[in-house]
Amino acid sequence: MARTVFDDDYYRRFYSDKPVHTNRKIAQLAQAVDSFCQWWDLPVRSVLDVGAGPGYWRDWYKENRPRVTVHSTDVSEHACKKFGHELRDITTWRPERTYDLVICHGVLHYLTDAGAKIAIKHLAAACRGVLYVEAPTTHDLEHVVDKRATDMNVHARSAQWYRKNLGQYFVQVGAGMWVSRKVGLALYDLERAKD
Numbered sequence: 231m232a233r234t235v236f237d238d239d240y241y242r243r244f245y246s247d248k249p250v251h252t253n254r255k256i257a258q259l260a261q262a263v264d265s266f267c268q269w270w271d272l273p274v275r276s277v278l279d280v281g282a283g284p285g286y287w288r289d290w291y292k293e294n295r296p297r298v299t300v301h302s303t304d305v306s307e308h309a310c311k312k313f314g315h316e317l318r319d320i321t322t323w324r325p326e327r328t329y330d331l332v333i334c335h336g337v338l339h340y341l342t343d344a345g346a347k348i349a350i351k352h353l354a355a356a357c358r359g360v361l362y363v364e365a366p367t368t369h370d371l372e373h374v375v376d377k378r379a380t381d382m383n384v385h386a387r388s389a390q391w392y393r394k395n396l397g398q399y400f401v402q403v404g405a406g407m408w409v410s411r412k413v414g415l416a417l418y419d420l421e422r423a424k425d
C-alpha cells in the first residue's frame with residue numbers, strides 16, 4: 231500500500247467538490263460533543279485536535295467557545311502551513327500536558343497497527359476527560375462509506391481491534407465518544423458499552 235501524501239492535492243480531493251465532512255456538519259458534531267461533556271459535568275476548557283486537517287473543530291471552538299484553548303496538530307507540513315497547526319506526528323509525539331477534550335477525527339486508519347497502538351497510548355496520556363474518535367473499520371469500508379468520496383488507501387481493522395485497544399484506557403459511550411477511565415465517571419449501564 232502506497233503511503234498517502236497529505237499535500238495540497240489530498241485536501242483538494244477530499245475537502246472540495248464532494249467532501250466527506252463539511253464545516254457545517256462538523257459544527258453540528260462539535261456542538262453535540264461539547265454538550266455531552268457538559269451533561270457529564272466534564273467542562274471543556276482545553277482541546278487537543280490530532281490530525282486536524284482543515285481545522286473545522288478548532289474553528290468551531292474559536293467561534294463558539296472563545297475562552298477554550300485549542301491546540302491543533304497535524305503531521306502534514308502542508309496542512310500546518312495552510313490551516314495553522316503545530317507539526318506533530320501522533321505516533322512519535324507524546325503530548326506533555328493533558329486536555330479536557332481530545333479529538334482524533336479520521337486519522338487512526340492511516341496508521342499501521344503498531345503506529346495506531348502507540349497513537350492510542352498517546353491520546354490516552356493526553357486526555358483527562360473525553361476522546362472523540364472516528365476511524366472507519368473493515369466493515370465500514372466495505373459496507374458503509376461512500377467509496378467515491380472516501381480515501382480507501384487506508385489500514386482496515388475490525389471494530390473489535392479498536393475496542394480492545396481504546397478500551398484499555400477509555401469507556402466507550404457511543405457516537406464516537408470515549409470517556410477516560412481516569413475520570414471514574416458514573417454512567418448508567420445503558421449509557422455505555424459493556425466492558
Ligand SMILES: C[S@@+](CC[C@H](N)C(=O)[O-])C[C@H]1O[C@@H](n2cnc3c(N)ncnc32)[C@H](O)[C@@H]1O
Nearest residue numbers: 236281282283304305306319320335336337340
Ligand atoms: C482524513 S484527514 C482528517 C482531518 C480532520 N481531522 C477532519 O476530520 O476533517 C486525516 C488527517 O490526519 C493527518 N495525519 C495522518 N497521520 C498522522 C499522524 N501520524 N499524526 C498526526 N496527523 C496525522 C493527515 O495529515 C490529515 O490531515
